[in-house]
Amino acid sequence: MHHRKKRILIASPGLDGHDRGAKLVAYALKDAGMEVIYLGIHRTTEEIVTAALEEDVDFIGLSMLSGAHLILADQILKKMAEYRMGDISLVAGGTIPKKDIGKLKEMGVSLVFPTQTPLDKIISELMEY
């Protein structure tokens, strides 16, 4: 049986422009054998969700550093529900305090990687998911 490579779309939603983390993760996942579509910063909910559909990805990876992650993730999840994208998992990374990890997961975010999560851990959790 042919197993296609796992595909992930990585984007920074909203207004924050810091992209070191998002780019590092994108590179590491590419090195690990995933197909990475990097959408960059300042992306709207519509842009992210539409791109995910067009690219037929397995994951949407959001990089969020401003602290607005609960609101930003909620917007994306709502749009994903609207477009019936149940087969795509949402993954969040960035400046996310411990107390919000549970909240994000309850909302429907599959995996959460706060800053300083080792890249190996991000890779293995995505590969095994």
Added chain:
Amino acid sequence: MNETKKVLESGIEVRPKYTYEDIKAFDILKEIGDPGEYPYTRGIHKTMYRDRLWTMRQYAGFGTPKDSNQRYKYLLDQGQTGLSVALDLPTQMGLDPDNPMSLGEVGRVGVSISTLKDMETLFEGLPLDRVTTSFTINATAAMLLAMYLCVAEKQGVPFEKVGGTIQNDILKEYVARGAWIYPPEFSLRLIVDTIEYCTKYTPRFNPISIAGAHFKDAGCTCVQEAAYTLADAIEYIKAVLSRGLNIDDFAQRLSFFFYTHNSFFEEIAKYRAMRKLWAKYMKERFKAQNPRSWLFRFGVVCGGSTLMPQQPEVNTIRVAYQALASVLGGVQSMFTCALDEPFSIPTEENARLALRTQQVMAFETGVVDTSDPLGGSYFVESLTKEMEERINELVMKIESRGGMVKSIKEGFIQKQILEEANKKEKRVSSGETVVVGVNQFTIDEEERELTLHEYNENVAKEQIAALDEIRSMRDKGKVKKHLERLRAAAKSNENLIPYLIEAFRDYVSIGEVCGVFKEEYGVFEQPAII
């Protein structure tokens, strides 16, 4: 014998010992001069901190203008000597709080400012002739300057007495910080407008703080940080000269901003080398005659990406060493990050401790008692010389590629930085670089929870209501007229600052002004680099 090589991030090998042999090849007295004398390697003042300490300027701002006004008063009460305003992302991006893109961001990473009313509240009880203010603002720097001057007007403070700084360095935004709006050409025009305006009307105000800090925090080395910053400065100087100003008219108003990270001597040498290179560039290349034009004045931030969420208390120690390196490097103004900044903006308690870090150094250690205490050190002088050569080499390389704007448009700088960030990441994950509490000396922290600054969810509602009120009260005809005048001025070659001042005086909002410019000049599209 341990034969492991010690190599700095900048690629310079550190030998086990330095002696006279390492500096005898160059004319040390000519190379470094005395403090306060050309080429200023040893500092821009003769007596440095004995006569005047650096400005302690903690980056602060959150929530409504009233919330931030209270924090500023608190910090000044605690002995801080200048203000540094953190603005929220909508303000940085030229959006009003009611714009759909502002959702979740109003008053979050900084204070929300959309009309003059907000700015008036922000500086209530803070006389602008007695306090200097630095604004970390770039794409909308011209707008914030205009609003600040409107506040001065209302307070009865003449423009020539207003002191402070706007960061106003858009080039590094395209590469490393991401808060851009317009394409480079119109952005540069706004920057030249502010420099020209300040040169004429606000002699105590720095219209630009050319920043290497964000390159550094995006992952690059000290040499890259320094070279990219100098290359940016050269672009700005060329743009202002082409407006017809003389170098000595505005050179004294250029200031700089960097991150001091952990590599102690490399950071010190970076500042000493840059000071010297700048003096040489200004005197020899740009033919500045006034010695004041040769002075490299810079502020720093300590912390940033070196701060770790694991064992956050350790961050205070990192920042203290970085602050010491900054002072030994001859800094003019300093912001020391608080220990909780890997998670959020700091609590009042942690902000106070961060300020105390500077105060202990200034008042207890005696490092301020003599100028450039490391001057003449075999190691430091040798390292300074090597850094100078490497920085200059990279500046020349960028120049030969056609300068910074071209290199940014082609994605060259972005690629270099990303490459360095990748190397750094690999060194940390392999354990080659030790990070205390992260890849060594770790503890189980599952149960620990820090008390963090809480974002007030009502801020957006309050700011939108305040804006609605302003909109209902102001003269609509005047607003329309101002926006038309701004559009016409934007299409012409006129300096935009007087038009901005007039518009804000009548409570036109930042979103409205930036919208007009967007319609005329469009927005920047980031080059794909992955």
